[in-house]
Amino acid sequence: MNAISARGLTKTYRSPRKAQGLLASLRSLWHREHTVITAVSELDLELAPGETVGFLGPNGAGKTTTLKMLAGLIEPTAGTVRVLGYDSTQRPPELLRRLTLVMGNKQQLLWDLPPSETFELNRALYDVDRARFARIRDELVDLLALGSVIDRPARNLSLGERMKCELAAGLIHEPEVLFLDEPTIGLDVSMQVAVRQFIADWSRRHGATVLLTSHYMDDIAALCSRVVVIDGGRLRYDGALTALAERYAPERAVRIRLARPPVEPVGPLAVVGQELVGQVPAAAVPELLARVMATGEVLEVSVEPQPLEDALRRLFGGAA
Amino acid sequence: MSDARRVRPILRALGASWRAAWMTALAYRANFLADAVVTLFAAGATVLPVLFVFHGQETIAGWTASEALLVTGAFVVLQGLVEAAVEPNLRGLVDDIRFGTLDYVLLRPVDPQLLVSFRRLVPQRLVYSVGGFVILGVAASRLPEPPGLWAISAALTLLGVGAAVMYALWLLVVSTAFWFVRVDNLSYLLTSAMDAARWPIDVFRPVFRVLFSVVVPLGLMTTTPALALRGVLEPTSALSGLGVAVVFCAVSRAVWVRALRHYSSASS
Structure with missing residues (x-):
């Protein structure tokens, strides 16, 4: 059984459209026009358990929308999604306990409290028993070199430290499927390398299935032997990274x-x-x-x- | 699944969320203390309009000043709950929808309505509710016949029913944020309407009495518990109040579930 399986995945949005200017704004008060935008169109995707796949595409290609449909956050307009055998659109708790989504540009850390408190909150929400929690937390602290960082308020941490803590918070329940949406965005080179190394170590140790988006090709080259490329919401390439390079470069x-x-x-x-x-x-x-x-x-x-x-x-x- | 197995994760999630909320509030000590003191004064000040209106008048619409203060006390108790637990969460939901941070709530293996509704807490605002109970206690002690245990139990139960209705109203309003995103005006409208609940429903014109009984059942929230403390509440009124609460909670749940399907998250 595949860890992730999507068939004919499609998402369309109705987006308000308004001409420029004050008059158009006034007119839109009683007559609003909409445009239908196709974010993702008939996408097929399969990931085997333990596979790490790079998910590439230009801005607006539909990568994040796809990740969110796979994670069950937004409902597809058409198509089916199964993650670990579950229909993720129904968000069954049994599935949610086994997956995570970490977004480089959104935070889940409690801003005024140390990350250790976010970890504790997630422990309770995911019902992780204390012994297992202590083991995973120690492993994360070790792999990410978090040390004393987790005891300082999140608001006082650097961007790189916060991102590492975001990753740790997303993994405290030891998920089997990781959706990572630009986890190295905005980080300096050494921090990118550290995060990259961590993702490689973690997925190897835990046999996790990883779907990773990144605009940094070094991330993809270091972590993924297979890449899926979409553009305009449509699948453009699915195969080995080396073959992609040979074909297009x-x-x-x-x-x-x-x-x-x-x-x-x-x-x-x-x-x-x-x-x-x-x-x-x-x-x-x-x-x-x-x-x-x-x-x-x-x-x-x-x-x-x-x-x-x-x-x-x-x-x-x-x-x- | 047994009831205990359903309830345990909910209690665990609430406990963990409130623990974090308390720690967040206590991280800013001066703000916490100042807010608590101001809130206490604000609770005390709510009795002034009642004393002013009843100055020189024995009764208004069949209510004495002490009886009217029972309504005020119930209002302050519920208002404290709104400010401490309901409003911060449901207003926060609007931001969560706008900025896409609702994503993290929806990824938790816990009912999202529960997390969205109760994970934030402004504990110092609970002082307002404490003030409300003090007003209730003082007003009840000045009644010709102080309420017995049965009346107090009935009043507390009806206060709980009122809190459920109030929560359902807030949930209905903020659920519209999934379609409209900004719902400031609707929430201001609700806040303003709620203010009418500080007076016994009988002081309003008949049309408003119907409005505040059925459409926005403010009377159920505060007048009914006061009637229970006065010992004049009809059992049928209590039961119909319970029925209204069940209907409001069911409708708000249905609207919430439907609204959630419209969540489109925010772009990255």
Whole structure:
């Protein structure tokens, strides 16, 4: 049985539409026009237990709406959702005890109290017995290096500390399914790495199923071997991350430093000072390198895959 | 599932939420104490209009000043509950809907109506209710025949019924926030209408008496408990009051469940 299974998932909204200006505002008092917006359209999605999947798409693609439908927060207009075998639209308590949704831009911590109090509140709400609670809390404090942080009022914590506590608060009931909506948003690089490492450790230890959205491709590359990409509410890609990169960013950034400045370009490699630099199709790299190495003047070679962002830009029809 | 197994998680959730609410209130000591003192004075001040109106008059619409103060006392008790437990939660719901923080409430394995309705508490406002009980006690002691145990029990039960009706009215109003988002005007209207409950229902014109008996049953909330303390309450009135409360609670629950289906959360 899949941990998450969605079929034909669709969500449409009626959104008020108003022309610009005071007159239009007055008119909208008695005559309001609406536009029907399709946030998600006939999305099929399956996640096996223990799988960590990156959920990608540009802003407004429908990622968060999908996560909220999967978590049972908003009702789909059409389609079916089953999480751990339950119909999540009914929000059965048995399911809610086994899933979590952590949102990087919304907080559940009690603002005026230390995070330890939010943990205690969640312990009661999720009916976690005290021994199990102590074990999970200690594990979270250890993995997230929370230490004394959990005893200071949430309002006095830095953004990074708060985000780590948000994650801990969302996991105190040891859920099997994690919906993580941009958990590293706004964090500095070192904090992003810490949160990323934590998610990897936690999902490995607990065998959790994770559906993760992030605009930081480093998060996705570090955590997900499979990605699902949506745009305009429709599924655009579902498969291995490596295959996505090969399909939409098949070139390599090649940089070769030579003992002497080269006299002419080599294939697609241009001359830049003492280096040959250029984008080369992956399949052509070995032959090209062999040609340059044959000159016997190579000091240093660097071959880098294109950033994932480039693959996504091409997928979304942006700059190639 | 047995009743005990249904009730236990509710009590546990309420206990944990109120514990957090108390700690939040006590985190700002000066504000807590100042608010408690001001609230106590405000509760005391509610008797002044009654004393003023009854100055030089033995009775108004069949009520003496002491009897009217029973209504005022019941009103202050209920108003304290509104300010301490009902209003902070249900006004907070409007923000939860606007900013999408209702998401976290809906993810808990506890009835969301319960969490939304009672997780916030402004404990210092309970002083208002304490003041109301003091007014009730003083007014009852000045009656020609102080109420017996039966009358006091009936009055307390009817106060509970009144609290349930008041909660149901608030829930009905804030449930509309799922459609309209901003419901400030409706809640102000309700607050203003509630103010009429500080007077015995008999002092109003007949049309308002009907209005305050059936449409917005303010009379049920405060006049009925006062009648019980006076020992003049008809059993049929008490039973019909109970019936009205059950209907209001059932209707507000149905509206809440329907409203929740319109929750669209806020964008990320």
